[in-house]
Amino acid sequence: MRRIQAGNALSAFGLGFTVPYLYVYVAQVRDLGATTAGAVLAVFAMAALVALPFTGRVIDRRGPLPVLVGAALLAGAGAVSMGLAGNVPAVVLSAALLGAGTAIMQPALATMIVWTSDSTTRTRAFATQFFLQNLGLGIGGLIGGHIVDASRPGSFLLLFGIEAAMFLVLAGIALTVRLPRSLSLHELRPENAEAKARGGMRALLGHKAMVQLCVLGFVLFFACYGQFESGLAAYGTEAAGIQPSTLGTALAANTAVIVVAQFVVLRFVERRSRTRVIAAVGLIWTVAWLIAGYAGLGHGSQAMATAAFVSTYALFGLGEAMLSPTVAPLVADLAPESMVGQYNSAFALVKQLALAVGPAVGGPMGAALHGPYIVTFVLFSLGISVLALRLGKQLTPVQDKPALVSKSRVVAVHKPAEAVETPV
Template structure:
């Protein structure tokens, strides 16, 4: 990496951490804010959360081509400013209409940040350093969310709406800080390839990507990954834990903390192991780890042990998910970047972000009702999904080039053999 790329990367990672810190102040409390503090009720809260997700689904398909044409920096600045406006408006909204509109603006801003930041990381890294760059991004994002949520929990008071206004204000300031940092980043110049799909617009980019079988397989795999893990955290798995396992609601917070703690502790411990092995095999291994996690969840709700054992097994489920997430963060996002043509990195990142958003929308809708009432089918279904991750990952690996599946140069992994010179070999033969 050049000195300029290193400087840009440090600023990008700092902005990423601060924006996650701001999100942590409000994300855990959005439902409570709408339903109880603004007294709009649970139905309205569901509508607001749906608007937050749907706005992202509407925006993401068109963001990639914009990033590839205009560059990720102006797109990130616009997204951060949009998110700041949405946060301020949400903190002062009182009616359902203004709350939904504010949530939609905030949802668009936060969703567009993801592919913009990912593209900036790609532009400021080399294939050999990209794995660690994305691992650092994931680590800082989780750390920021965790610290923000912890501090926000000490401030928030559902009997005092001004405390929520303060939280949304802090979130808006963090987004403005991100925009300010982005303005100082000097990205390496990447010339567009002549006749590239990005230059012809959104639909040409989609057609090009649809013909890329490895990317299509990765998108399908990504949907299963996000559906079977992230899409269940605060919906199906939480409902299953409280209904089937008899977990106290306060224990859900401990389980989420165990997930975050595992990510923070394990991220760089597993990095060396992950980056020196084929990506497809690492994703397959994550599928097996998550299979064990779902078996632990099954024991918690369907076993006949004590409540203490059930609680421990349930918390272990979240911790095992965290271990898998720590292994995926330096694997999946860099693979998207390595599959993308030079002029379509933004399009590929946006497409994968859209897949993630779809999974996060479908996951709770499917998992929530199953986890609450169909306990055994719920566990069996997601054990099969986890095993499916392993199968899909190994199938995808057959379509990857050696450089895409294992980007770290072989010479840095395997000690080179001591091959004798031609003359030396002749002397040994004669001897």
């Protein structure tokens, strides 16, 4: 687990070096224009949507380790080629490789974490992953910002080279991991023969709790992550008069809250109902959107508007810190033994869809329809609470509250009346 988490942190560190500057690199440094830069960002996202539907089945058949290594090598090749690319076809192909590689890593890493944890340690394991990802992205972006220079293309080649090196380090660390079979899902829970017989996607779509979790996940990512750098940023600059430099401060506040609060929040979260924690996140984000409404629609000073806008991002960070120990472990606990990779990939696909749709919807609304924009996302945040409480009715007591497992490891399957109890 320590090796997996270290590799995860280093890969996030490498991504932080380049992702914030990809648009500037393509549009200005390579002088390919804003249209090409927008196309590159779209290809980066679309590559994930194309790759993820096939990833889960490969993980379940071949195991997460070779998939992770292959994805890291693919992303490394994309990073190197992006640093060397000088024309439109080259940057588009590089974006496709980089986007596909980084997307495939997500379910592979999640499945490896599942394989090296059990129901009593999984919550903390996923919280640690989220913490290290944000820490790596934040430090990488900070250091990268001091290295990058739009007048020197060589500085970008250095950034992409460091990113590629981090992906190679991840692959190297992964190759040293020996997944402990004693903690694999084969020993932790009974084989779900019915789901296996019905087939992958058909079985997943027939699993009511997982379908509800995917719907909830889409709303979560659409209403938060999908607005960070699009709708909310447009709303802040247009309605609240926020300076572009303040957007960086707001994002830094978001990351700082996650880093500072993650393990404090974890102590509160890990012994409570997962669905009620998610419902509480919906209420916190409702308050965040109302504060954003005050920043843009209120009549206070510019300083008050700026403070309110930064506070919005900070509250989003608090909600994210509460979600990381709840949502990802719940996906793992819902998955049958033979379909862990497919469940993780399906949820990653839902996330990517939300991140693709979110900016397309939120960007124009945030820039032009200020009042309707705030009302829309207040309603979406309240919807998170409603969907979370409805999901709770589909879960077994142990799936919703893993703290019920104390001296005995109790692993519940899909029917509430069935459980397997194994002495530690």
